[in-house]
Amino acid sequence: MAETDLKVKLRDDVILKNPVLVCSGTFGYGREFSDFMDPGKLGGIFTKAITPEPRAGNPPPRTIETPAGMLNAIGLENVGLDVFVKEKLPYLATLDTAVFINVAGSSEDDYITVVDRLSVEDAVDGFEINISCPNVKSGGIAFGTHPEPAAQLIAALRNITDKLIITKLSPNVTEITDIARAVCDAGTDVLSLVNTFRGMAIDAVAQSPVLGNVVGGLSGPAIKALALYNVYQVSLSVAVPVIGMGGISNGIDAVEFMLAGADAVSIGTANFIHPDAALRVLGEIVEYCESKRIIAIGEIVGKAHRK
Amino acid sequence: MTESINPLYNTEAMKHSLRTTIVDNTACGGQWNRLEIEAPEIAAAAGPGAFVQVRAWTGISPLLRRPFSIAGTCGDSLIILVKKVGTGTRIITALDVGAEIEITGPLGTNFSCPGPEQSVFLVAGGVGIAPLRFFIERNPDADCTLFFGARDSSELAVLDDELFENINLKLTTEDGSAGVKGLVTALLAEEMEKSDSAIVLTCGPAPMMKAVAELAAMCDFRCEVSMETYMCCGIGACMGCVVPAAGDASGYLHACTDGPVMDSTMIDWSRIK
Ligand SMILES: Cc1cc2nc3c(=O)[nH]c(=O)nc-3n(C[C@H](O)[C@H](O)[C@H](O)COP(=O)(O)OP(=O)(O)OC[C@H]3O[C@@H](n4cnc5c(N)ncnc54)[C@H](O)[C@@H]3O)c2cc1C
Ligand SMILES: Cc1cc2nc3c(=O)[nH]c(=O)nc-3n(C[C@H](O)[C@H](O)[C@H](O)COP(=O)(O)O)c2cc1C
Ligand code: FES
Numbered sequence: 001m002a003e004t005d006l007k008v009k010l011r012d013d014v015i016l017k018n019p020v021l022v023c024s025g026t027f028g029y030g031r032e033f034s035d036f037m038d039p040g041k042l043g044g045i046f047t048k049a050i051t052p053e054p055r056a057g058n059p060p061p062r063t064i065e066t067p068a069g070m071l072n073a074i075g076l077e078n079v080g081l082d083v084f085v086k087e088k089l090p091y092l093a094t095l096d097t098a099v100f101i102n103v104a105g106s107s108e109d110d111y112i113t114v115v116d117r118l119s120v121e122d123a124v125d126g127f128e129i130n131i132s133c134p135n136v137k138s139g140g141i142a143f144g145t146h147p148e149p150a151a152q153l154i155a156a157l158r159n160i161t162d163k164l165i166i167t168k169l170s171p172n173v174t175e176i177t178d179i180a181r182a183v184c185d186a187g188t189d190v191l192s193l194v195n196t197f198r199g200m201a202i203d204a205v206a207q208s209p210v211l212g213n214v215v216g217g218l219s220g221p222a223i224k225a226l227a228l229y230n231v232y233q234v235s236l237s238v239a240v241p242v243i244g245m246g247g248i249s250n251g252i253d254a255v256e257f258m259l260a261g262a263d264a265v266s267i268g269t270a271n272f273i274h275p276d277a278a279l280r281v282l283g284e285i286v287e288y289c290e291s292k293r294i295i296a297i298g299e300i301v302g303k304a305h306r307k
Numbered sequence: 308m309t310e311s312i313n314p315l316y317n318t319e320a321m322k323h324s325l326r327t328t329i330v331d332n333t334a335c336g337g338q339w340n341r342l343e344i345e346a347p348e349i350a351a352a353a354g355p356g357a358f359v360q361v362r363a364w365t366g367i368s369p370l371l372r373r374p375f376s377i378a379g380t381c382g383d384s385l386i387i388l389v390k391k392v393g394t395g396t397r398i399i400t401a402l403d404v405g406a407e408i409e410i411t412g413p414l415g416t417n418f419s420c421p422g423p424e425q426s427v428f429l430v431a432g433g434v435g436i437a438p439l440r441f442f443i444e445r446n447p448d449a450d451c452t453l454f455f456g457a458r459d460s461s462e463l464a465v466l467d468d469e470l471f472e473n474i475n476l477k478l479t480t481e482d483g484s485a486g487v488k489g490l491v492t493a494l495l496a497e498e499m500e501k502s503d504s505a506i507v508l509t510c511g512p513a514p515m516m517k518a519v520a521e522l523a524a525m526c527d528f529r530c531e532v533s534m535e536t537y538m539c540c541g542i543g544a545c546m547g548c549v550v551p552a553a554g555d556a557s558g559y560l561h562a563c564t565d566g567p568v569m570d571s572t573m574i575d576w577s578r579i580k
Contacts, residue, residue, distance in 0.1 A: 028544035032309060035322040036411075048546070056557045063537050063547035068367045070539065077546045077559070087310075221367040249367065272371055272539040273362065275324050275411065 004289035005296040008043065008264045010241050011189050014125055014164045016043035016098055016264060019297055020254065020282040023245050023268030024049060024102035024128060024168075025074065027278075029088040030095065036275035041282070043264060044098035046128050046192075047088070051104055052113040054080030059212035064201045069222030069247070070269060071199055073213035076104050081114055085121070093123030100166060104130040106142075108156055119161040126164025129157060129188075132172075132195035144170040147182035158187035166243065169193040171230050177237040184238050192243040192266065193234060194227045220269040221247045228260050235261025235302055249277070251284020258297070259304035309543050311564045313573070315416035315531070320352040322542065324411040329402050330384050336464025337457075338391040339434060340400040347383040349412045355442040356533060356568035359385065359412035360541040363402055369395045374538045376510070376567070377413065378437035379444045379470070385410075386441075388465065390434040414541050416568040418442050418508050418531055421449045425506055428528075430454045430495055430519050432511020436465060438533050438568075439510060443470055452477060452498065452505075456491030456515065460484035492518040499526045509533070513579055520571035530571040536562040551578035 006018040022039075024046040030039045039045060057077025064071050079088065092099045101118055105111045111129065118124045131144030131153065143149045154167055167183040169176055171194040180191055196217025201210040227246020235242045244262025247269070248254050254265040270277040285297075294300060309316065323346075331343040349359065360372035373395040379386040391397050402408065418438070421427050427449050429439040436455060443451060452475040457463055459482045466476070477494045478486025487494060492515065499505070499522060509519045510533035523530035539545040541563045549559035550566065553575045560566065560573060 026540075026545065028540075028542075032540070032542045032544040036324050056555075056559055057546060057549065060549050060559075061537050062549060063539050063545065065369065065371055068370060070370060072539075072545070072547060074546045077549075220370055269370075269539075272545060274409075275540075275542065 002295070004286060004294050006286070008241075008297065010263070011164055014098065018043040018282055019258065019264040019285065020278050021046060021243065021264060021266040022271060022278050023266045024130065026268040026271045029092065031091045033271070033275055037279050040095040040097050042097045042278055044100055044125070045092065045095070046100050046102050046266065047092070048078050049076050049102045049104035049130050050078055050081055050084050050114050051076060052081050052110050054078065054083065061210060061212055064210045066199070066201060066218065067222060069218050069220035071201055071211060071216035071218055072196070073211045073216035075213060081117055085117070089121060089123055098125040099123055100126045100128045100164070102128045102130050102168070108153055111153060111157060112160060115157050115161050119163050124163060126166060126189070127157070127161070128166040128168050128192055129154065130168050130195070132168050132170030144179070145173050147178050150179050151182040151186040154183045154186035154188050164189050166190040166192050168195055169234070170195050171226065172198050176230055177233055180234045180238050184240050188240065190241045190243060191234060191238060192245065194223070194230050194246045197223055197226065219247070221249055223247045224253060228256060231257055231262050232260040232305070236305060248281065249273070251281050251288055254281050254285050255288050255300065258300050259302070261302040261305060263298070263301050309564050311416065312560070313416050313565045313569060315356070315419060315568050316564070317354050317357065317413065317417050320354070320357070320413050322412065322414060323348040323352070324409070325349065326407060326409050329404055329406045329408055331404060332400070332402055335388070335467070337462035339462070339465060340389050341378070341465070342387050342389060342399070342402070343381055343384040344387065344408055344410060345383055346385045346410055346412070349410065350380040350383055350385050353377050353380065353385070353413035354417035355445050356415065356417040356438050357413035358415050358541070358567060359387065359410050360414065360538070361387070361399060362409040363399050363406065371539055372409070372411065372541065373399070374541055376438040376441070376533065378440045388434055388437040388440070411541065415563055416566055418568050421446060421506060425450070426502060426504070427451045428454065428495065428498065428505045428507045430491060430507060430509035430511070432456045432491065432515040433458065433462065435509070435511030435533070437510070439508060440468070440470060442508060443474060451475065454491045454495050454498075455479070456511065457485070458482070491515065492522060495519065496522055499528065504528065506531070517576045517579055520574070520576060523571060531568050532571050532574070533567045534562045534569060534574070535567065538563055551575040
């Protein structure tokens with residue numbers, strides 16, 4: 001049997017060689033995983049969020065395991081734009097994979113600074129605009145919870161870059177499809193979802209919150225069903241490609257997201273459990289496709305939709 | 308490849324992620340077990356201070372790997388000492404010989420090698436003895452004094468190990484059931500006063516290491532500490548494992564890549580409870 005065609009078209013000029021990416025904040029700047037796997041075999045990489053200036057992040061503890069999941073309140077710790085360009089981008093440029101820069105900020109200017117500077121870099125295939133970080137008051141969530149500010153920000157970025165714009169949606173909203181439609185009208189090329197769900201942990205012995213930041217973002221298998229439904233709903237309401245994420249730990253999870261309407265999937269917390277998790281997921285997707293005699297991966301996208 | 312600001316980082320060591328088996332698992336007093344895990348690649352690359360990330364269950368609960376210091380090597384196997392504190396450590400300590408286990412390592416920084424004539428004060432709090440045991444194994448000729456603070460006499464079974472036979476031992480227990488009653492730092496302070504110079508290597512609860520670092524600073528002795536934090540990835544990707552950095556009121560070090568072993572002056576102890 002012929003091998004399944006795994007390519008995913010996000011835009012005419014941005015084609016992923018396969019549908020498996022790795023989530024922002026869970027794969028560092030790529031190099032951290034290079035002892036364990038070849039990151040160049042991935043469909044794409046979302047970098048850790050980049051802000052114009054370096055950020056130290058939130059006070060510890062920043063993470064805690066919860067039932068089948070984990071909370072994080074990293075607070076967008078990152079090396080900042082200049083160091084990223086000098087020290088992190090050159091490695092990413094050597095990889096035969098798509099590189100998407102996760103961009104965060106507290107003002108429109110912050111986003112513009114990062115997108116403007118990195119739009120001239122050949123190694124950058126596009127931007128994932130993070131309007132959904134739940135852990136920083138000024139971490140973009142102000143843009144992500146209402147359609148108008150979200151659309152305004154995306155329109156402003158659309159004006160300054162021709163590179164692919166992926167808008168990352170927060171599930172911590174009343175109606176995610178309203179925001180999805182608004183950013184599509186404003187010119188986003190692709191949507192990615194979900195970012196983490198807001199949650200907390202309390203230490204019963206100390207009688208206080210566990211996380212230094214009190215509130216954190218929940219990720220991992222615990223959120224899979226929630227994320228799947230968000231992807232299902234959003235993909236039914238927009239025409240642009242959707243990248244699905246949230247609790248994917250194996251190939252069948254990934255296939256479920258694609259059946260729910262995701263054109264591609266992204267692996268997050270699972271990278272912490274097995275450093276080669278994303279490539280394992282890819283292998284299992286291929287097995288599934290072969291067993292179902294699928295010629296092109298796009299065949300299964302949205303197949304579970306009941307309209 | 309990992310980037311670390313700490314010169315103690317073992318840049319030579321290639322990291323490995325293995326699915327392997329338990330060679331031996333024995334209770335060694337207190338709530339502890341000593342495990343031997345077959346891991347030739349990791350055993351060959353590891354230096355004292357390095358840790359591994361371990362997962363010994365399938366399924367999603369517990370979810371993340373658990374970090375343990377390497378306590379030594381035994382041929383192709385690694386030794387770890389595990390104290391039962393929760394779900395993951397209970398599973399690991401109950402594993403049968405031959406059971407499967409996933410292990411990633413060696414990770415993090417190493418204790419520095421002592422100079423030829425240098426005295427070494429090793430200060431262990433409880434299961435913090437693990438990386439110091441590996442230090443002794445790798446530096447058999449070093450002039451070491453081991454200060455060991457245990458909760459009670461049941462935890463002393465870990466010392467029943469030929470490696471500790473030629474070591475100068477100073478024991479304390481919190482309940483006085485063996486050795487001197489009280490905290491290990493009291494014994495350390497006495498010994499420091501008598502000595503001109505020594506390098507101090509310590510691993511244990513944060514308040515103990517903070518006290519050790521303060522003593523070392525007072526006597527102008529170099530001090531290296533092995534820091535424990537919650538960890539997710541263990542390889543510098545999640546930014547979860549932070550330790551407050553000295554000289555930078557809001558800055559942080561990362562325990563998995565800038566540590567776990569750090570020079571104590573790298574840390575802002577005032578921000579550690
Ligand atoms: C670099 C490093 C080296 C370590 N070396 C050893 C070692 O040699 N031997 C050993 O027994 N333990 C060691 N630990 C601690 C060990 O990782 C934790 O005890 C273990 O992860 C707890 O898992 P659990 O599922 O049993 O506990 P959980 O059910 O997750 O938690 C139970 C309790 O343990 C505490 N705990 C959880 N994770 C950690 C952690 N990472 N550090 C400290 N406390 C924690 C929790 O606060 C809670 O009170 C080390 C930790 C680090 C970061
Ligand atoms: C430790 C950690 C850090 C994260 N950092 C970011 C970030 O910087 N930017 C972002 O858009 N999402 C970030 N996320 C969210 C993930 O990219 C992803 O959306 C989420 O974890 C859901 O996927 P998962 O359940 O597979 O982990 C982070 C998640 C984790 C666990
Ligand atoms: S444990 Fe992930 S960065 Fe240290």
